[in-house]
Amino acid sequence: MAEILALDEAVSLLVHDGDCVALEGFTHLIPFAAGHEIIRQGRRDLTLVRLTPDLILDQLIGMGCARKLIFSWGGNPGVGSLHRFRDAVENAWPQPLEVEEHSHAGLANRYVAGASSLPFAVLRGYTGTDLARSSSQVAEIVCPFTGEKLSAVPALNPDVSIIHAQRADQEGNVQMWGITGVQKEAVLAATRSLVTVEEIVERLEPHPGAVVLPDWVVTAVSLVPGGSYPSYATDYSKRDNDFYQAWDAISRDRATFTAWMHDHVTERSERV
């Protein structure tokens, strides 16, 4: 059974300096509040994993929490650059950032292998690209049955995976729907997991297309209504597209960014 914990307790218990931390949610259900709590608790030297770093990893990187980033598409969707990510890669600000990059298919399959307890996953991709040439995490493999040349990527098993979902019950069974990305794989691949939810209900009613994570694969659940803002939770909130656009100006300048983070994250508690 998953423990129901306040967000600050859950992060303090589950996320340690130096950990490999996946925060997943594909545009939808991004665990912003949990990311902010990691920033407030001043975690350092993290290896952060997300297919699409999005604003939340831009913030964690800019606040100096990350030593390494594993990702597959690092932009502000529909807007442009992630300026803190770029500043870290181009100018090592606030500190150098080691980068390991994949395609979406490659990184998604790394989670699949991790969840499957296999050492690697196989896909038809990467061939002929500089992604394969520049990374030690992509290797050519020959099918033992057909002789076809394919690509292998190693399993990814984060120390902790963090996601946001619509609902949990008192036992910590989790239910999410809409675009559910790689969250199931990320949780099943990880040693520990934290799920922030919009609502804790007496009983989970079936929902079309829902993904359910039984309480015995979830370490902790925290009640954080609006915990995915400015991302969104289908049937609970809308994506704040205006904020995504505003982030471009906020994050472009180091001082403006730092002041914004101070006012909106470090000096604010999201404890419920």
Place this chain on the structure above:
Amino acid sequence: MRSSPHAIDDEPVEFTTDEVMTVAAARELRNGATCFVGIGLPSTAANLARMLHAPRLVLIYESGTIGAKPRKLPLSIGDGELADTADVVVSVPEIFNYWLQGGRIDVGMLGAAQIDRFANLNSTVIGSYDAPRVRLPGAGGAPEIATSCGEIIIVIRQTNRTFVEEVDFVTSVGHGKGHGDRERFGMPGKGPTLVVTDLGLLRPDPETCELVLTHLHPGVSRDEAISATGWPLRFAPDVRQTSAPTREELVLLRELHGTRGVDG
């Protein structure tokens, strides 16, 4: 704005270079095809095609939304509008493994920061990989879209900075170093069959796979295309002119963008 002297309905209609690119790409999408679309201009073109000649075009976004029918253009690949209007929403591993790699998608549309004469694409870095001058967003779904879709339409502005002799980083393979490379790499799809730019259309030569300019947009000269290309550009024997966006195309396109009318 480029003023077109060839517009229908008596008076010329003004259109932007983005509009001429979007319309040209939309016209290429066949009704009933399954189409893997990225956000931005490709998504706009696919939705325009759906409103014009291809109501049964199946739009697939990498967020896992299959058969999305958005009523307004999404800002991001994972907007709720896409999930709410989709036939089915699947996970990210599933969209790439079962649907894309499974060979179920006819056409993919890609953009990039750089393209070379064999339509290889860079969306990773400008400069060296280890000390990039500009760090770009990276691969996303592009490398496997380029591998496994039946064919690829590339939409990209044509300038000296984008049409380069050699891309700084091969994020997605077009035709490699020429004819036969895709087969050698074991890539099931045909690769890029069309490049739509703000100046015209290019297609790979069937023998060599080098991009050849086949169409110029209204008002664009050969010299403009030559000077916007970082390699000696080849022209088809009979270069044609693309027809200017029609009033209907522009009205629908501007409705999609939430700006009505063709005169303002």
